[in-house]
Amino acid sequence: MKRFIKKVAIVTGAGSGIGRATALRLSREGASVVLVDRSEAGLLETENGLAEGTRALKRVMDVSDEAAVQALVQDVMATFGQIDVLCNNAGIAGSHPPVTENDAAEWQQILAVNLIGTMLFIKHVAPHMQARKLGAIVNTASVAGIRSGAGGNAYSASKAGVINLTQTAACDLGSDNVRVNAVCPGLVETGMTRRVFDYARANEKAHKLGSRCELRRYGAAEEIAAAILFLASDDASYITGQALPVDGGNTASLNLPG
Numbered sequence: 001m002k003r004f005i006k007k008v009a010i011v012t013g014a015g016s017g018i019g020r021a022t023a024l025r026l027s028r029e030g031a032s033v034v035l036v037d038r039s040e041a042g043l044l045e046t047e048n049g050l051a052e053g054t055r056a057l058k059r060v061m062d063v064s065d066e067a068a069v070q071a072l073v074q075d076v077m078a079t080f081g082q083i084d085v086l087c088n089n090a091g092i093a094g095s096h097p098p099v100t101e102n103d104a105a106e107w108q109q110i111l112a113v114n115l116i117g118t119m120l121f122i123k124h125v126a127p128h129m130q131a132r133k134l135g136a137i138v139n140t141a142s143v144a145g146i147r148s149g150a151g152g153n154a155y156s157a158s159k160a161g162v163i164n165l166t167q168t169a170a171c172d173l174g175s176d177n178v179r180v181n182a183v184c185p186g187l188v189e190t191g192m193t194r195r196v197f198d199y200a201r202a203n204e205k206a207h208k209l210g211s212r213c214e215l216r217r218y219g220a221a222e223e224i225a226a227a228i229l230f231l232a233s234d235d236a237s238y239i240t241g242q243a244l245p246v247d248g249g250n251t252a253s254l255n256l257p258g
């Protein structure tokens with residue numbers, strides 16, 4: 001499939017995990033890619049994996065820094081002249097304290113990256129899409145934003161915010177033919193979850209990870225990327241304002257013990 005020929009796609013968090021898998025598949029499907037991450041080493045590794053001949057721009061930056069977002073968007077427009085796809089994927093997790101032991105500074109940091117970073121990219125990219133009456137935005141939320149128990153409470157609240165922002169932005173931008181959707185991944189082995197997987201393997205419990213999903217396994221970054229590309233593509237031309245769980249059926253069931 002080559003659904004993104006002559007298209008320009010920005011991917012945040014492109015230096016690892018789901019963002020890297022998304023950027024690599026976009027490049028294989030013909031897109032020019034803008035790779036954003038705070039990790040230079042991660043971006044280099046992603047860049048090395050791009051399909052031959054892919055036009056790429058990479059930027060080491062913090063997605064919660066509005067001046068940096070604005071400068072990047074200006075540079076992308078100067079370089080490519082258009083932005084067709086925005087994948088807001090950069091994210092951080094955090095600790096899992098009970099609600100009575102929350103740390104306000106940690107909440108602010110998680111909300112700044114996961115929610116405000118997503119908002120800032122939509123704010124500065126969408127006007128360029130509206131001007132062409134064309135664009136697709138896909139935000140990476142999480143099953144943690146749908147129900148509790150899949151992450152710390154700051155992380156979960158940030159992802160619930162991303163789902164709601166997805167709906168709000170879809171309503172604001174729909175009349176200009178700019179679609180906004182989200183994916184809600186379940187458990188996927190990436191940099192973010194490496195410690196969970198390392199611990200499980202060290203304790204011979206790896207086979208149990210993902211056992212509460214209906215498909216009885218955890219997901220791969222490439223499977224989330226496939227859903228992101230579907231929502232970003234013309235195959236999803238009548239879908240907007242939706243949050244698609246990509247979770248092996250995890251949210252389809254109550255998963256009661258026993």
Ligand code: NAD
Nearest residue numbers: 013015016017018037038062063091142187188190191192
């Ligand atoms: P990851 O840690 O492998 O990748 C996240 C990337 O985001 C990293 O390269 C990191 O450097 C970058 N990043 C973090 N903060 C940044 C910032 N302020 N500015 C720029 N870049 C920043 O993790 P992942 O699992 O690939 O995460 C991608 C997205 O998927 C995240 O939004 C995460 O919340 C979401 N998600 C992951 C899972 C999972 O099980 N892995 C499940 C649900 C949702």
